[in-house]
Amino acid sequence: MSDQPSPRLLTEEELSARLRGLAAHGAVPAPTTGAQVRSRVRRRRRGRRVLLSTGALAAAALIAVTSGALTSSAGQPAPPAASPADPSPADPPPAPVQQVTIDLDAYTLTIEGSTFRISGLQESCPIGETTVTVTAKYPSLTMPPNKFSSLTGIEVKQWVVTFTDRDQQHERLLMWALDPAAGLTAIGRNAGDGAIALSPEDGKRVYDAIRPGARVEIKGWQAASADPDTICSELQPVTGAR
Structure with missing residues (x-):
């Protein structure tokens, strides 16, 4: 100190x-x-x-x-990087329309690469259309009565395919299968009263193959006008029991 x-x-x-x-x-x-x-x-x-x-x-x-x-x-994790928005799935392409060709001159119907023999149309009973769309299918169809019904009785057709016409907007007969009891005499000649017919076996095959919405092209000669429905019974609107 x-x-x-x-x-x-x-x-x-x-x-x-x-x-x-x-x-x-x-x-x-x-x-x-x-x-x-x-x-x-x-x-x-x-x-x-x-x-x-x-x-x-x-x-x-x-x-x-x-x-x-x-x-x-240091204490908080960095926010995740924004990921690009997932692209919305593209709409599936529409299913292709089924194409069917009826050749009245060659007496053939072609569908999905297969060709079948048909009956043609009477000159006075044309279908009246060159392109139609299939409306419906019926395993059996009772046709409307006509002036011949009293003679022939109620007509029931098998394996029926129909379309809707442009003029009257009526559902009408397009094709059907011959009854086995009727024979095959109509195939390969003009006999239809406003619709085509196939053999019993071919009618079932076409019925199974064709789909509602199918586009049917009708080729060959047809008359410009038809006789009344009392004669061309297959031109009548489809009504009544199916």
């Missing part, structure tokens, strides 16, 4: 005297009174406290911002 005495604190008068001496030599502006000296000392102390407080606050803010950024970056 040092034996030297502690430095003595200067009194206010001594401090003022020293400051005036320094001011006289141009070191600091000379305070005029002790009160001015005390005021200047207090201002210096407050300035140092303000500087220290401002520096501390700035450092604290910097630490908080840095710490928050680091916590956000």
Whole structure:
């Protein structure tokens, strides 16, 4: 422990005297009174406290911002990258329309690469269409009565395919299968009363193969007009029991 005495604190008068001496030599502006000296000392102390407080606050803010950024970056996973929207599935292409060809001059019907023999049409009983769309199919169909019904009785046709005509918007007979009891005499000649006929075996095969909505092209010669339905019974609208 040092034996030297502690430095003595200067009194206010001594401090003022020293400051005036320094001011006289141009070191600091000379305070005029002790009160001015005390005021200047207090201002210096407050300035140092303000500087220290401002520096501390700035450092604290910097630490908080840095710490928050680091916590956000390290503590939370980065959001997943946006994946491109899955493309909507394309609509399936429409099913191709089934094509059927009836050749009245060659007495043939062609469907899906297979050709069958048919009967043709009487000159006075044309179908009256060159392109039709299949409307419906019936395993058996009771035809509307006509003037011959009283002689021949109720006529029931087998494996019937129909269409809807453009003029009257009536469902009409397009093709049917001959009854085995009727023989095959109509095949290969003009005998139909407004529709074509197939043999019993071929009629069932065509009936099974053809679909509603099929497009049927009718080729060959047809008369421009027809006799009334009382004669061309197969031109009558399809009604009654199926």
